[in-house]
Amino acid sequence: MAGKTPKARRGFKSESATSVFNLVSLLTGSLYGELDERLDFRTALSRALKKPVPAHVNFWFCFGGVTFLIFLIQMVTGVALLLYYRPTVEQAFASVVHITNNVPFGWLVRGFHHWGANLIMITVMLHALRVFFHGSYKAPRDFNWVVGTLLMFALLLFGFSGYLLPWTELSYWATVVGAEIPSAVPYVGEYLTYFLKGGDQVGQLALTRFFAVHVVILPAGALVLLLLHFLMIRRLGISGPL
């Protein structure tokens, strides 16, 4: 494939311009075929691959990428769990038990999601520590640090909201305690706690809200922040050696 130039392709096509070929080149075309002729993906790919990286970059610099990898694992396993999970007070616990005991490999997918949630906290903290002690948060990367800290708090909220979903003893009471924290804010605190729980008690509405936050609101927000995070570091590059 790599040896074929777009020119050779055109020659081939004029000999047997079949719709089948067009269909196949639509699939392979993102790199070498029809789409590439129009959009020049090949140049973009080659520029991306040749992009220079400072030679001082070592394994400490991988924690951002590893954090993103775990984020992707959480998205895939999260969607898989979503296919079986039922977000109601009556059925949430039973559906998690069902996933664990009956769904094929359900225990494994839940295990990935559980351990991914714990590991991503470690990797994101190590990433933040590397950036901090390396002084990489300084201008011109200062706004990227702000986006990064927001992403870290988004991950903490992922953890907090996801913890309630299995509706276990500990997750219920940890939420009851945790939901009281915003009430310390002057003037609006009581309203915040009420809004979070959807009432005076942690009940069905709290579960519904935490579910919505965990599977829609936070993922959408985090994806926007991730895009900003990556676009900015792509534009500014990795900070130089100390």
Added chain:
Amino acid sequence: MGMMTVGDMMSRDPVSVPPSCPLREAAQLMRRLRIRSLLVRDDSGFIGIMTGTDLANQVLSDEPIDGKTVSQIMTPHLLTIDLDEPLRVANEMMAAHHVRHLVVVEDGQPIGIISARDLLVPEEDVPGSIPFWPNHLLKEVVAALLTIALIVALAVLSPAPMLNQADPFTTPAHIKPEWYFLAAYQFLKFAEVFTPLGEWAPKLLGVGIMGVVVLILVFFPFIDRNRDRAPRRRPFAILFGIVCTLAFIGFTVWGHFS
């Protein structure tokens, strides 16, 4: 390294000659050193620059070259650019002033020359860099595979726990949050020490102090205006980072055992 600076691509240690230097001598020096510009310096400091273009114009003017000195054909002022400016700015300055050489300065002192030719070097040939593919990606792939191996091992060897179903009418004896909230949890408990200030104090001060720490963390680049990145030249920020890290670990361990 998306944003390359003038310092990355410049030629270091600019060569300078006195204004009285004969043209022939200057031209020979440029050919020997394979450079296309000379800085002109007298007792008062740098006073101008002479480039290959200046020499070519002199030849075309049909005036005899012998007896002429550098000071007669040099450009009697210097266009300077800071070491940290991106290459784009060098490009714009050259276009705006119709020149092909800029003097690179650090703290006002000339330390190099950047020429139009330096701007042509392909990005992937930057000195001190490795290509993303395959050198850097190899590291990332190794880290990714180790991560996946760790998650698989943990999920198989230590499956996600299944606790008892929630019962709003029975409060369990020990409720502790997940480990990453233990530090905050323990700090809120620690805030009980503010009770002598009043009933309101523990909760408000506990949450308030944490809120302030979070705000400092988020906006840290705008608080720490020191541009130096070397740890030895920013002792305060490094100390702050170590104290915060140790406090987080300390409160987490305390929360675990309390």
